[in-house]
Amino acid sequence: xxxxxxxxxxxxxxxxxxxxxxxxxxxxxxxxxxxxxxxxxxxxxxxxxxxxxxxxxxxxxxxxxxxxxxxxxxxxxxxxxxxxxxxxxxxxxxxxxxxxxxxxxxxxxxxxxxxxxxxxxxxxxxxxxxxxxxxxxxxxxxxxxxxxxxxxxxxxxxxxxxxxxxxxxxxxxxxxxxxxxxxxxxxxxxxxxxxxxxxxxxxxxxxxxxxxxxxxxxxxxxxxxxxxxxxxxxxxxxxx
Numbered sequence: 001x002x003x004x005x006x007x008x009x010x011x012x013x014x015x016x017x018x019x020x021x022x023x024x025x026x027x028x029x030x031x032x033x034x035x036x037x038x039x040x041x042x043x044x045x046x047x048x049x050x051x052x053x054x055x056x057x058x059x060x061x062x063x064x065x066x067x068x069x070x071x072x073x074x075x076x077x078x079x080x081x082x083x084x085x086x087x088x089x090x091x092x093x094x095x096x097x098x099x100x101x102x103x104x105x106x107x108x109x110x111x112x113x114x115x116x117x118x119x120x121x122x123x124x125x126x127x128x129x130x131x132x133x134x135x136x137x138x139x140x141x142x143x144x145x146x147x148x149x150x151x152x153x154x155x156x157x158x159x160x161x162x163x164x165x166x167x168x169x170x171x172x173x174x175x176x177x178x179x180x181x182x183x184x185x186x187x188x189x190x191x192x193x194x195x196x197x198x199x200x201x202x203x204x205x206x207x208x209x210x211x212x213x214x215x216x217x218x219x220x221x222x223x224x225x226x227x228x229x230x231x232x233x234x235x236x237x238x239x240x
Contacts, residue, residue: 007066011224020069029073037172040163040191042183043074044210045198051206052180058091062200066227074196075099080171087179088114095122100171102127106134108141123147131157159186184212194237201230
């Protein structure tokens with residue numbers, strides 16, 4: 001994990017140096033990443049060689065303080081965080097206290113870490129998302145966890161079905177945090193309105209790229225931030 005204390009905008013214009021750990025810096029990030037519904041964002045971190053994780057097998061080792069501050073701002077601007085169950089287990093997620101965590105799963109198995117790291121009250125913010133074929137087993141897990149679940153309108157859980165099912169619950173500002181497989185599906189299916197990508201100035205081996213696409217959308221840069229260690233923070237919007 002790398003530490004840094006300042007970030008600034010360079011596109012669409014050069015801005016002042018910001019300390020994201022300060023109250024003013026947090027307010028500045030909240031303004032930069034404010035979002036109106038409906039909106040589907042993707043938020044991922046990658047190395048220059050396309051890896052979504054570092055040598056410890058998690059994204060934490062390629063992240064830093066600014067990246068985590070931006071992640072927090074994006075989450076504050078969202079109604080729900082969408083993530084795959086494998087990522088919850090691998091990244092040792094904790095349940096948010098003020099946002100819905102919508103976990104896409106076939107088994108409902110999230111492991112023990114997520115509950116060990118979270119308050120009992122936060123289980124109210126957990127939502128298991130599955131297709132019809134897995135509804136019974138996921139419903140049983142949801143009852144075990146003391147949380148809710150939603151069955152999307154198809155056996156195959158598509159990004160559009162996830163988006164539409166969450167929208168019926170009033171969750172219309174979404175951020176998909178992956179992992180790579182789920183993130184790639186969201187981009188490939190054309191449901192992502194904005195890609196928030198942190199590029200870490202690191203190289204290294206990768207088991208799979210952070211996005212696996214046969215073809216991707218044309219994009220334009222909405223804004224670009226850089227920090228004092230050479231990390232860049234892109235917001236890309238598909239050209240439609």
